[in-house]
Each structure stands twice: as structure tokens, then as C-alpha cells.
Amino acid sequence: MKFCEIRAAESEEEIQKALELRRMVFVHEQHMFEENDLDEYDDGAIYLNAWSRRKDLLIGTVRCYRDKEKPNVWWGGRLAVHPDYRTRGIGVYLIRAAIETVKNQQASRFLASVQLQNIELFKKLGWEPIGDIFFFHGHPHQIMEVDLNVFHVSPQSARRKQQAVEAL
Numbered sequence: 737m738k739f740c741e742i743r744a745a746e747s748e749e750e751i752q753k754a755l756e757l758r759r760m761v762f763v764h765e766q767h768m769f770e771e772n773d774l775d776e777y778d779d780g781a782i783y784l785n786a787w788s789r790r791k792d793l794l795i796g797t798v799r800c801y802r803d804k805e806k807p808n809v810w811w812g813g814r815l816a817v818h819p820d821y822r823t824r825g826i827g828v829y830l831i832r833a834a835i836e837t838v839k840n841q842q843a844s845r846f847l848a849s850v851q852l853q854n855i856e857l858f859k860k861l862g863w864e865p866i867g868d869i870f871f872f873h874g875h876p877h878q879i880m881e882v883d884l885n886v887f888h889v890s891p892q893s894a895r896r897k898q899q900a901v902e903a904l
């Protein structure tokens with residue numbers, strides 16, 4: 737993506753930037769947590785950070801971590817895009833980067849607890865719901881899974897491809 741680059745955090749400083757953005761979104765915007773959203777899954781998680789190329793500013797983040805009981809199963813979570821940079825494809829870019837990351841870790845399954853209002857976004861990307869909706873910190877969530885054997889195309893690039901085909 738032209739204006740944004742996704743990199744796995746390599747330093748404590750880069751992890752702290754991700755945690756700051758998460759605090760802004762999940763504590764102050766969504767009021768899902770009172771002070772911070774850290775939990776036991778942050779320890780050892782891979783943080784994928786989306787940086788604005790122009791401003792060296794963190795504009796999105798997502799974490800991926802291994803299931804504690806089933807090591808080949810990975811979870812994605814705490815997906816957050818800075819409010820000023822939403823609906824520009826960064827969320828999708830992060831989800832696709834997370835899929836590539838867990839594939840490189842030889843994951844056999846990739847799951848996420850998705851907030852109700854985001855289920856459609858994930859469905860568009862090929863994720864499927866598993867089980868019933870449940871409440872986490874007062875917010876309805878749905879566990880969703882993506883088939884790691886399928887090649888994933890973003891809605892934007894699918895649209896671009898369709899337009900290119902139609903122009904032929």
C-alpha cells in the first residue's frame with residue numbers, strides 16, 4: 737500500500753506504540769476496558785504495526801498469538817486503526833498481513849473473536865462464524881475462522897481486477 741507499511745514490531749518502543757493506539761481505541765473510544773487492554777496473550781504475541789510512510793506515525797495495529805493449548809492454532813486480535821485513517825483499506829491490509837504471518841508460523845488454523853459490527857467486514861474477506869455470539873467485557877463478539885489454504889484477495893484489489901477485466 738502506497739501510504740502505509742506493515743511491519744512486525746521489533747523493539748519495546750514499537751510494542752509500546754501499538755499499546756498506546758490500542759488504549760486510545762479500546763479504552764477511550766469503545767470503553768471496553770477501564771485502564772488498559774493488556775492481557776496474558778500479549779506476552780509473546782506478534783504485533784503487526786501499520787506505519788504511515790509520510791509521517792512515521794502508527795496508524796494501525798493487530799496482534800497474533802499462539803493458542804496456549806493447541807500450538808498450531810493461532811488467534812488474531814486487538815485489530816485497531818487510528819480513527820483519522822479508517823475506511824482506507826488499512827484494516828483489511830492488517831488482516832491480510834496477519835494471515836500471512838500465521839501461515840509463516842505453520843499455523844493450521846487462524847481464529848479471531850470479532851466484534852458484532854465487524855462481522856460483515858470479516859465475512860467479506862472469507863472468514864466464517866463459529867458457534868454463538870457471546871459477550872466479552874459487555875460487547876457482543878463472534879468467533880470467526882479463515883481457511884488458511886485459500887488465497888485471500890482484498891475487496892479493493894478484487895474490485896480493481898474486476899474493473900481491469902471489464903476494460904478489456
Ligand SMILES: CC(C)(COP(=O)(O)OP(=O)(O)OC[C@H]1O[C@@H](n2cnc3c(N)ncnc32)[C@H](O)[C@@H]1OP(=O)(O)O)[C@@H](O)C(=O)NCCC(=O)NCCS
Pocket residue numbers: 761814815816817818821822823824825826827828829849850851853854855856857891892
Ligand atoms: C474495524 C476497523 C479495524 C476497520 O478498519 P478500516 O481501516 O476502517 O477498514 P478498511 O478500510 O480496511 O475496510 C475495508 C472495507 O470494509 C468496510 N468496513 C470497514 N469497517 C466495517 C465494518 N465495521 N462493517 C462492515 N464493513 C466495514 C469498509 O467500508 C471497506 O469496504 P470496501 O472495501 O467495500 O470499500 C476500524 O474501524 C477500527 O479500528 N475500529 C475500532 C476497533 C475495532 O472495532 N476493532 C476490531 C475488533 S474485531
